[in-house]
Amino acid sequence: MDVREPAGGAPERRARRRERLLTTATELFTTRGYAGTSIERLCSTTRVSIRAFYEEFESREALLIALHDSVAQAGLTAALGVLADPAVESAGTHDRIAALARAYVAAVTADPAATRIAFVEVIGVGRAVEEHRLLWRSLWTDFLTGEAERAVARGEAVARDYTLAMVALIGAINELVAHWARHHTSLSREALADELIHHALATLGARRRTGE
Template identity: 45%
Template sequence: MAGRLKAPTGRYGGRTAEERQAERRRRFLDAALGLFGDTPGYRATTVAALSEAACLSTRQFYEEFRTLEDVLAALHLQVNDWAETAAFSALSGAEGLPLADRAAAIFRGYAANVTADPRRIRLSFVEIIGVSARLEEQRLARRARWVNLICQEAEAAVARGEAAPRDYRLAATAFIGSVNGLLHDWSSGWVDATLDEVVDELVRMLLGILRPADWPAPAPGHRPSGAGPVGAGRAVPRAPER
């Protein structure tokens, strides 16, 4: 049968059909985070095992999803949404701070979120790799959102006279790869450092990109042509619509 099975409608136990459906979906995703992000991993998980872990039936699974890949796709988006929300919240709280403090606040917010549960890191950086062309496209699309954020922040820093003017897209792409790799290695126990030390190193890397050694930094109080006052705040970029 093409598509999902039809979900029941009407009110039952004081809850609407939509509320029951949302609850089932949450239970499947919670169970999937445990199975995909830990043992046995996405590729060794079956619909029956996931349904059992969620304390639901396989029929209920097919009322919510077509395949396990659909579950992995939904969970990957959810994990990224959590991290994105944390980063934008930190970004909002750092409005008006100097570049180094602003970058540190953003990365501490992001890193604290993604490392709070090692299963999220494994799912985002390991389990989703190589599953299908569809999920690879989704993974790269979400990475592009982080690249865009770095580029937006870099452009704003240039306008404030805090960074060298250049096209930052290639550097931002390489930097995001470094962020992902370092956080994964740290979470796996391969890096002997505290999370604060990891974040500090990432901030130093980013500042090195934005302020190369051969860049003649403007004198204090200098204002680039067309830019607002030095240190002036900027509207916080909104997260792209989901």
């Protein structure tokens, strides 16, 4: 196997090698599945040595976590970007939830292959990946509970403890995005975002306005 690296300094070469591994993993995990892609297959396709692989990732699960993180971070960054908009900061719950949902969907579905990995291929892989997913779920639970408390304070949502409700909402969102990843050629992003908005407002006990 040819494992020669392109010209350039060591940090640049390693960065390019890591990116090649991530790109190849995205292709293989979505065509062969995570379970069907060995480290040996990944390395031979990427044309790097197994030793080089372990210089970048401690395991195949670590590589999967890195791919999941990329999508998860994009979704969070998009949501935080929405909240930085003064118009959204002062908006009512309906408009705020809609803006958050549409930004989130746009970010996590930008690359359907990456979406499939982050919402489909990560399921049932192993303890390390599942614990990592639970960390992200805890973060989103806190985020969405804060949004619920804001809606309650504005008199736009039913007053109650939303912690478990948000855990359930996150599970529904993950499953909806996973469904989109499997059927994205026939299901629009707009329809996905609309459904997320519907679920979020229903969880808050807030009806959507007529025409929404």
